[in-house]
Amino acid sequence: MKRSSIILTLLLTFTLTSWCQAPKVWKSGNIYQAIEKLNFLGSVLYVAAHPDDENTRLISYYSNHVKARTAYLSLTRGDGGQNLIGPEIRELLGVIRTQELLSARRIDGGEQMFSRANDFGYSKNPEETLKIWDRDEVLSDVVWSIRKFKPDVIINRFEHNPTRTTHGHHTSSAILSYEAFDLSGRKDIYSDQLSKVEPHQPRRLFMNTGWWFYGSRDAFEKADKSDLLTLDIGTYYPILGKSNSEIAAESRSQHKCQGMGNTGSRGTSMEYIKLLKGDMPASGTNVFEGINTTWSRVEGGSHIGPMVEKIIENFSFTDPSASVPHLVKVYSEIQQLEDGYWKTVKSQDIKEIIQACMGLYMEATSNEHLYAPRSEISIRFEATNRSSVSSFINKITLEGTGFDTLLNVELSNNKPFILNKKTTIKESVNLTAPYWLTEEGTLGMYKVKDQKLIGDPESERSIKAHFNLNIDGVEIKYTQQVPYKYNSPEDGPVYRPLEITPELFVTTGDKVYIFNKGQSKDVEVKVKSAASDQSGKVYLPLPEGWTTQPEFHDFNIAQKGAEQSFTFQVTPPSSQSEIFVSPIVEANGKKYSQEMVSIDYDHIPYQSVLLEPKAKLVNIDININGRYIAYIQGAGDEIPTNLEQVGYQVEELSIDDITSETLSRYNAVVMGIRAYNIWDNLRFKQAEILDYVNKGGTLIIQYNTSRRLKTDQLGPYPFTLSRQRVTVEEAPVTILAPEHPVMSTPNKITGADFEGWVQERGLYFPNEWDEKYTPILASNDPGEDPLKGGLLVAPFGDGWYVYTGYSWFRELPAGVPGAYRIFANMLSLGNTVRP
Known part of the structure; x- marks a missing residue:
């Protein structure tokens, strides 16, 4: 293939990446606006660090008002943040946030790009960020994105030289964009990219500033704005029936896992951008001034x-x-x-x-969602021309299969053309998986071997339909996604991605198994089939010192989609030990070792993720007291399952379940993360909850944020939440009260219990508290003062109250031994003698 063809194919792939959605509905206003956009040949690239960093007001303004091709480059997928709608964290959270960004762009008219940088969690300075990310690799990705998208103008969200403390990822995104602006046009920089993209030099680089960068609105009002461009982005679009700000609010509200619901506004709304590089537009309002956009x-x-x-x-x-x-x-x-x-x-x-003007409805759909290579697939093709424009279908091809048919069918006005065909999926098709998760990366970087994929928001699907049409005498080829489509009694037509998977999946019942003092435990292994008539053996390979009975199980699965479960009795060594294990299936002369994880939320397309079926097995010395636990979920976490692993009986309660009588049945009550940020009616139950403590119960409240806090009385005595956090997971921890029961009973806590933590120590620690609280631990990031508010304990009446900002929601699912021992001590407080 010629170099120019490679570049154009790469660009076309980027423009078509939006899969598994219902066919877009075009109204006359949308069509008119799109035709206007045909006559504007200019592009803007907005650059920041995370999903939700983008200013949707500016993206919508440039896409809908200026009519520019507009994209957002988010250096990460937001993997290291918190999830307000479910238990997914890390890579699976990144998948959710990727789809939320794509949903946002479908609303505001922008496009979406990413680098390979991994959001490893909050970082307090760019030096740490750029070291963990691999500075040169992420810089090359930014240069690649510029060369691929070819923006005339780049707008950074953050300062590249901030005078105040901010998120290290934020500053790093601006630093790399600032450097890439000059490097992307040079042939001697990242020259290995030039077989696929061309050097490109943007005209101008701006920074999207505002009062928050000046410390206060008053300071911003008084500031010299002579070097700023001022934009009124509150414009109203009569043909759409919405203001720009309303579109932007709807777009931002797609960040549901971050609680970013936004109410749209109307009227004048000002945005400011500061020139960093390039020439200053004389008008003070038009970033494209002097650029030929015709x-x-x-x-x-x-x-x-x-x-x-x-x-x-x-x-x-x-x-x-x-x-x-x-x-x-x-x-x-x-x-x-x-x-x-x-x-x-x-x-x-x-x-x-053209398709929209004709009301030309084209789709190719399957009646199942799950297929393996070499399996038969049934496809329903439809083409309906709802206009009098002369048009014919000449050919339909189904990529990823052997189906290819020549036709000469006229598409008469409002007369559907329907074709049902069966064909076979090629053995060579790519499996359905996020391309950045197919190989193991590092703490700071995802591994992507194929340069052409870098920047793409998601993987291109293997099965696509190509319709070759003749419209008004001209040959035009259309490419359509092929989803699974079914009818729901409640929702009508529902579209779901078509998945190409291995014939067999395998996974463990839990992701963490905690063994206590060398005792045996059953490990469940599940085998699921994506094809009929599958038989073979399933193994649970273990390292020396660990044993399993039996060595393997035979399985025979007749029906596609069916699943069988097997139990392996695993015995750990007598000493403390941690291992990772991945079950293996042998069948069809091959070995299979992948699991499929499903993510199902109403606001994004259904997601299936192929991962290594890795489980952590941990043998620890742990004692527990008070086995009956009530758990009230907040934003969602997996701690109840983790506690059951060590012998607790956990019952999850709703807010309506909370009564004095109900709580009295439990040795301890645990509030999930952000419970007091999530549940409005929890404030009405707080008196009963504290009364439970007063009468002898133990209450553990995990981290909340001061923003959107539903009550002003989190505890029996006052304390103040802050944004203080310890981001370095290896940060030293000092035990301030070593003889306190929470550090001594029933498990003696030492420095070893703080080894092997993941991502962070904790977040949103209180910074002020009543003297009746005992601070138990102190920790700090390098160069900072110790933070003592991460674990506060106070007796109240006959019971115990605990507030903790340490990240148990990360540490317990990660199988960190010390985290289990400390959490067990917190749960045991009601069964100990007070100091």
């Missing part, structure tokens, strides 16, 4: 602009199909241009507009 920037394309302008002038909102003959002529003229960036972008845009 068709004349494309060689031989000057005549296309007037053709599009005439279509705009004559557009009929009641009959968009009247524009199709003229749009087809424009499409033909674009195809006569030399191959290049804008030819590829605008060819795809005008194809979608």
Whole structure:
């Protein structure tokens, strides 16, 4: 393939990456706006660090008002944050946040890009961030993204040289963008990229500033703004029936796992951007001033602009199909241009507009969601032309299979063309998996071997349908996703991604198994089939010192989608030991060792993730008292399952379940993370909860944030939540009260119990508290003062109250031995003698 063809294929793949959605509904206003956008050949790239860092007001403004091609480059996928809607953390949270960003872009009109940087958690300075990320590799990704997207203008969200403490990821995103601006146009920098992309030098680099960078609104009002561009982004779009701010709010509200619901506003709304590099636009408002954004920037394309302008002038909102003959002529003229960036972008845009004007409904759907390579697949093709425009289907091809059929079928007005076919999926198709998770990366970087994939928001699906049409005498090819489609009695048509998977999956029943003092425990292993008539053996390989009975199980699964469970009795060594184990299936002359994890939320497409089926087995010395535990979930975590691993009987309660009588049945009550941020009605139960403590119960409240706190009385005595945190997981921990029961009974806690922690020590520690609380631990990041508010304990009446900001929701699921021992001591407080 020629180099120019590789570049254009790469660009087309990037523009088409939005899979498994119901067909887009185009209204006349959307079509008109898209035609207007045909005549603007300019692009903006917005750069920041995480999902939710982006300013959706500016993205919507440039996409919908200026009509520029607009994208957001988020250096990470937000893997290291918290999840307010479910238990997913780390890589699975990154999958959710990726899809939330894509949902946001579908609303505000932008596109989405990423680097390989892994969000490893909060970082207090860019030096740490850039060391963990691998500075040069992430910089190369930013350069790659610029060369791939070819922005005229780049806008950074954050300062590259901040004068105040901020998130290290934020500053790093600005530093790398600042450097990449000058490097992306040089042929001698990352020259290995140049077989796939061309050097590109943007014209201007800005920073999206505002009062928060000045410390207060008053300080910003008084500041010299002569070097700022001022934009009124509150514009109203009559053809859409929404203001820019309302669109932006709807877009931002897609960040549901971060609680970013936003109420739209109307009226004037100002944004400010500061020039960092390039020439200052004289107008003070137009970032594209002096940049040719007309068709004349494309060689031989000057005549296309007037053709599009005439279509705009004559557009009929009641009959968009009247524009199709003229749009087809424009499409033909674009195809006569030399191959290049804008030819590829605008060819795809005008194809979608032609389809929308015709009301041309095309889809290819499957009646199942799960397939293995070499299996038979049934596809229903539909094409319905809801206009009088002359059109024919000449050919349909199903990529990833052997199906290819020549046709000569006229698509008459409002007469559906339906074709049902069975074919076989090729053995060579790629399995369905997020491309950045197919190989093990590092703490700071995902591993992606294929350079062409870097920047893409998600993996391209293997099964696609290609419709070759003749529209008004011109050949036009359309590519459609192939989802699984079914009818729900409640929701009507539902679309779900079509998954190509191994024939067999295998997983363990739990991700962590805690063994106490060398005692044996059953480990459950599940085998699931993605094809019928599968038989073989399943093993649980263990290292020396660990044993299992039996050595293997035979399985025979007749039906596709069925699952069988098996039990291995595992015995650990007598000494403390931690291992990771991955079950293996042998069948069909092959070995299988992958599990499929499903993520199902209403606001994003159904996600299936193939991962190594890794479980952690930990043999520890742990004692427990008070086995009956009530757990009230907050944002969602897996701690109840983890506690059951060490012998507790845990019952999850709803807020409505909380009564004095109910709570009295339990030795301890545990509040899940952010419970007091999530549940409005929890404040009405707080008196009963504290009364439970007063009468002898033990209450453990895990971290909450001061923002959106539902009560002003978290504890029996006052304390103040802060944003203080310890981000370094290896940070030294000092035991301030070694003889306190929470550090001594029933497990004697030592420095060894703070080894092997993951991601962080804790977050949102209290920074002020009543003297009746005993601070138990102190820890701090390098160069900072010790923070003593991470674990506060106070007797209250006959019971115990505990507030803790340490990250048990990460440490227990990660199988950290010391975390279990300390948590057991907290739960045991009601069964100990007070100091």
